[in-house]
């Protein structure tokens with residue numbers, strides 16, 4: 437088995453997106469323009485988000501983000517006015533990148549079928565300008581379910597990302613114990629990793 441790359445992130449369920457370095461930093465997103473630097477996030481039910489684009493001068497740019505409901509809403513970063521995907525794309529734009537050119541993917545996560553949440557989560561998500569009421573459904577227990585993948589997708593389209601460049605894998609971590617780890621299923625030992633690297 438290939439050796440695991442360096443762990444570079446101490447994930448804290450917020451919205452910090454930082455440039456990858458040798459140090460382990462606190463945050464929930466990493467980006468790099470350096471070839472050969474593999475960056476990643478680890479998740480159990482949260483959404484691993486991978487982005488790849490080009491900066492002016494054809495310089496590759498990649499990012500890995502960890503998006504739970506806090507990270508996907510501005511709850512994780514009061515004052516920024518958006519969650520970690522908005523923050524990550526904003527970093528890319530800040531370097532001169534065109535969001536339309538981004539290749540993007542959301543990995544396996546807890547999907548709407550199992551993501552029971554409190555109303556406060558829905559309230560936090562509603563603050564996002566891309567929110568649609570269809571992202572909230574009523575679960576069997578009467579509590580709401582949130583479509584976190586759909587919510588991030590709505591943000592992505594709002595940010596100008598191209599639906600034709602979406603490589604997401606809509607597998608539910610709770611539905612697929614044969615393939616995936618899940619906190620909600622009671623497993624606390626394993627995680628999925630979402631890695632990306634400029635080759």
Ligand SMILES: [Zn+2]
Nearest residue numbers: 549550608611
């Ligand atoms: Zn499910």
